[in-house]
Each structure stands twice: as structure tokens, then as C-alpha cells.
Amino acid sequence: MPFAPDAPIGVFDSGVGGLSVLQHIRQTLPQESLIYFADSGFAPYGEKPEAVIIDRSLAITDFLLQHHIKALVVACNTATAAAIQLLRQRHPDLIIVGIEPGLKPAAALTQSGVIGVLATRGTLHSKKFQDLRDHLTQTTGIKVEQRACIGLASQIEKGELHSSTTSTLIQKYLTPLLNAGADAIVLGCTHYPFVIPLINDVIAQTSEPGRQVHIIDTGLAVAQQLKRRLIKTNLLTHSSDTADVTAWTTGSQSSLKTAFTQLLKMPATTIHTVVPQHIPTDK
Incomplete structure (x- = not known):
């Protein structure tokens, strides 16, 4: 054609x-x-x-x-x-x-050796993602922490970009990644960039002063x-x-x-x- x-x-x-x-x-x-x-x-x-x-x-x-x-x-x-x-x-x-999730850019930015991935369950369970993650960890030794953000895309789809419910979901899924030492957070769903302000709020509330956390949007x-x-x-x-x-x-x-x-x-x-x-x- x-x-x-x-x-x-x-x-x-x-x-x-x-x-x-x-x-x-x-x-x-x-x-x-x-x-x-x-x-x-x-x-x-x-x-x-x-x-x-x-x-x-x-x-x-x-x-x-x-x-x-x-x-x-x-x-x-x-x-x-x-x-x-x-x-x-x-x-x-x-x-x-x-x-696809920006694991390679995150790996290039991390200083802690830990990157976090926020994504849907479908993405995290896919062979494509798992192969990419496993190859990264095997070749670099970088640890990948991940969370399936159930309900977050639906909130964004409804236009709930600033609501307390959306903020609570982000805090629920992001905090464990930050506590595990992740200093590069991969947004593994195209809905998530629209709530970067709420993500930054959680980072500011959770991280110690001066800690830099990169957000990866591909x-x-x-x-x-x-x-x-x-x-x-x-x-x-x-x-x-x-x-x-x-x-x-x-x-x-x-x-x-x-x-x-x-x-x-x-x-x-x-x-x-x-x-x-x-x-x-x-x-």
C-alpha cells in the first residue's frame, strides 16, 4: 500500500x-x-x-x-x-x-541502583515488559521495584486529576517504591503524566530534603x-x-x-x- x-x-x-x-x-x-x-x-x-x-x-x-x-x-x-x-x-x-516503560532512561539516571515502575497490571504481567526488566537487572544489577496501579488510570480517565481519591491512590502505589530506595520513577502508562503534580507532592512528602527523584515519561x-x-x-x-x-x-x-x-x-x-x-x- x-x-x-x-x-x-x-x-x-x-x-x-x-x-x-x-x-x-x-x-x-x-x-x-x-x-x-x-x-x-x-x-x-x-x-x-x-x-x-x-x-x-x-x-x-x-x-x-x-x-x-x-x-x-x-x-x-x-x-x-x-x-x-x-x-x-x-x-x-x-x-x-x-x-514502553522507560527502564533504560531510568537506569541511566539512578544513583541508588533502584528504579520504580508505576504501570497497569496488564503491562507488568506482559512478556514484553518482563523480558525488558529481566534483561536490565541481569546486565546492570539495577533493582526494579514495581506496582500495578489498579484504579489510577480510571481516575484520570474521569478527569479526577486533583482529587483526594487520586492522590490517595498515588500515595499507596508510589510510597513503597520510594521507601525501597527508588530515585527514578518510570510512568508505565500514558495516563500517568497528567498527574505528575500529585506524584511530585507524594515525593516531597515522603523523601528526605535534598533527595532528587527523577520521573520518566517516554x-x-x-x-x-x-x-x-x-x-x-x-x-x-x-x-x-x-x-x-x-x-x-x-x-x-x-x-x-x-x-x-x-x-x-x-x-x-x-x-x-x-x-x-x-x-x-x-x-
Whole structure:
């Protein structure tokens, strides 16, 4: 299938979390047209069986291909871990960029030899993550502490970015990592960057004065990798104008519009949200 330089880039997540990646793509490649797909009707992915996540990822990719995308960003750690290998097998000519926990950047920053990972249960239980973690520990001796943050992505999906419930969840999951000596915290879910202020509050409350704790968000690295791939394949857009973003959701149109406005500070007039009537799946 030939891909056109002025075709859009597709980005998808189980909900609004992928907007943290979209933001970096927008800043890195402002002239590129973007289609964002929020599968909010099936969110969160992190607590669902792997077969369901694979099914949704394949179906959404097919939907985006019908809109003639030239590249795909899987802006979800859980979906990347579960489905990206199969997506690449099915679409070998399509640029596909996934996201995974930033264990390597964290390993480069840690002074204590302990890094912490906050992620969904689906990501932490995936073979892709476990292989990456085991290779890191075997080759560097760095200890990886991890917590499955059950319920945190759902809170963020609801827009509860400053609530006491969200803060309590972060404190519950993050404090054991800090107490274990972690000085680099990997955000292993694209929803989590939106609550970095609450994460910093817990770090400030828990850590001794002067202790530096790094927070690792890999959204920028994904955007940079996407740019490199587009340049290599001569698929950067010919346009010099800032492009529009089109958004699709299997959930609430108004909720997604609010997320764009509140989380990305983008004018609502640039966002066009449509709820697809049906996204066919293999099941």
C-alpha cells in the first residue's frame, strides 16, 4: 500500500491517556495532520484480558487505515505490550511506533541502583515488559521495584486529576517504591503524566530534603522516533501550516472535547469528535 506524505498520522489509546503522547507529537511535528482514537468505551485496557486488548488494537488499526493514515502510534503501554508485534506482522509496510516503560532512561539516571515502575497490571504481567526488566537487572544489577496501579488510570480517565481519591491512590502505589530506595520513577502508562503534580507532592512528602527523584515519561521519545521514521521514509508532510487534529471516540464526545481543552489547552474549535457506530472486531 503506498503512503502519501500529506496523509494523517493515527494515534490510539484506551482513552485520554494517549493525549500525553499526542501532545509531544504535536509539539515535535506541528504540520502533521493527526487522527486520535480514544477507545473510551473499552477503557481501561490495563485490567482486561490480553486477547481483548489485541482484538481492540487490530480493529482500531483497521479503522484508522480506512482513513488513509501513513503511520500509527500505539499510545498505550498495555496495547503496545500485547499487540504491537502482531500489528507489525499484519502491516509490515506501515510505520508503527509503540510505547514502553522507560527502564533504560531510568537506569541511566539512578544513583541508588533502584528504579520504580508505576504501570497497569496488564503491562507488568506482559512478556514484553518482563523480558525488558529481566534483561536490565541481569546486565546492570539495577533493582526494579514495581506496582500495578489498579484504579489510577480510571481516575484520570474521569478527569479526577486533583482529587483526594487520586492522590490517595498515588500515595499507596508510589510510597513503597520510594521507601525501597527508588530515585527514578518510570510512568508505565500514558495516563500517568497528567498527574505528575500529585506524584511530585507524594515525593516531597515522603523523601528526605535534598533527595532528587527523577520521573520518566517516554512520550517525547516516541515523538522523536516517529519523526525519525517519517524522515527516513520520506513521509514528512509537504505542508508548512499547522495541521488540524481529528478525534474519534467509542465513549463520550463531550468528555473527549473536555479532555482536549483541559489537558492539552487546545482550542475546542480545532477538535472534531465523532462516535463511530461500530468498530468491527474479529470476535
